[in-house]
Amino acid sequence: MGISATSPIGVRSSSPTYAKPNTRAWGHWLGRYGEEAAARYLHEAGYHVLARNWVCRQPDLRGELDLVARYRRIIVAFEVKTRAGGRLAHPVQAVTEEKLARLRQLAGVWIRDFHRNSPMLTRRSHIIRIDVIAIRTEPRPPYKIQQLDHIVGVG
Template identity: 45%
Template sequence: MNAKNATGALGRYGEELAVRRLTEGGMTVLERNWRCRAGEIDIVARDGDALVICEVKTRRAGPFEHPMEAVKPVKAQRLRHLAERWTQEHGGPPPGGVRIDLIGVVLPRRGAPVVEHARGVA
């Protein structure tokens, strides 16, 4: 397996864990890997009457940046733009508004993955 396939598999695994965390928390996943010209939303979910745009970052444990530090201002701006596009295509924003969350997944060498959910990051 080449590096790109391995990275894709790692990302998909992280997204599976993220979906599980969201649904266990009572959210409804509406869409995964939604794409438009401007980019991609990893997970679109509903939390009560709010729409949640969820960015998932998965990393193996190691010396690099923690996944929760991965959403810089440029990425946050792109996520807000993508959220706007999604709501335009799906009938406008819901009564509870739109929230952007980040789920960070760290895979240690041994033991269970660590899944962190930060709400309202952008």
């Protein structure tokens, strides 16, 4: 897929580092790696990415939308789940009903905020959909992508 690798702390180097300094940093790196792969996939599929890692800071609703994109007149909020290796459950299984409910709420807040700040979004493009992109990589470096599934309309 042509994704360039960075070290787990996000520093680009001419020779990529895949060491796991700690599980949390490595998990964060793998998640960002998956989100970059998903954004590239969406671009190639004709989506226009509007936001990456949008964070809602409302006190009663905290959370993040990994990617928000427009495809024709449809606005899609994406949850990206990435797993290394094939031993764990399929990444989409990590998206629970509770998570979907929160994603719907976050997407509604994003639409209101984005509409207020951008003329790009018209009233007619308010159709919102929640999709999941599930990515599996090889279990060891260089973590090449083995499978990318785009599950449409999960929420």
